[in-house]
Amino acid sequence: MLRIDRTTYEAIVAHARKDHPDEACGIVAGPEGSDRPERFVPMENAERSPTFFRFDPQEQFRVWRDLDDRDEEPVVIYHSHTATEAYPSRTDISYASEPGAHYVVVSTRADEGQGPVEFRSFRIVDSVVTEEDVEVVPPT
Known part of the structure; x- marks a missing residue:
């Protein structure tokens, strides 16, 4: 969860x-x-695409180096889908390289990014996708 x-x-x-x-x-x-997901780190989609995302390699290097310096790890890796459901695509699955991470997909397909969203979380290990429950708790 x-x-x-x-x-x-x-x-x-x-x-x-x-x-x-x-x-x-x-x-x-x-x-x-x-x-424990604690520090939100938005990143740039180097592809600037409605159908694909890729972290900018230089930004990813800086972020991962910062994680090492802080004794942190990526607890959640998230991205959005703009026209499809919140479920990992084949490409998303093939790029999933952090077996301990929660992979969150947010779909903004309803109402062009203004309406309700689908927010789902998955574990992806060895290309096997397992959906997990999400519990939103009060801020600490």
Whole structure:
């Protein structure tokens, strides 16, 4: 189960809506081994595409180096889908390289990024996708 605080949940949704009609992407970092998403880190979609996302390699290098310096890891890796349901695509599955991460997909397909969103979380290990419950909790 992914337990995420309301402030972080809303930040992910706001980023997805802001970047619509392009896909948004980023991470939520947490202390290594904690499984606690604590620090929201929005990133640029290097593809600037409504159907595909890719972290900018230089930005990803800087972010991952910062994670190492802070003894953190990517607890959540998120991106949005702008025209399809919130479920990992074949490409998303093939790029999933953090077996301990929660992969969140937010769909902004309803009402062009202004209406309700689908917010779903998955574990992706060895190309096997397992959906998990999401519990949104009050901020700490």
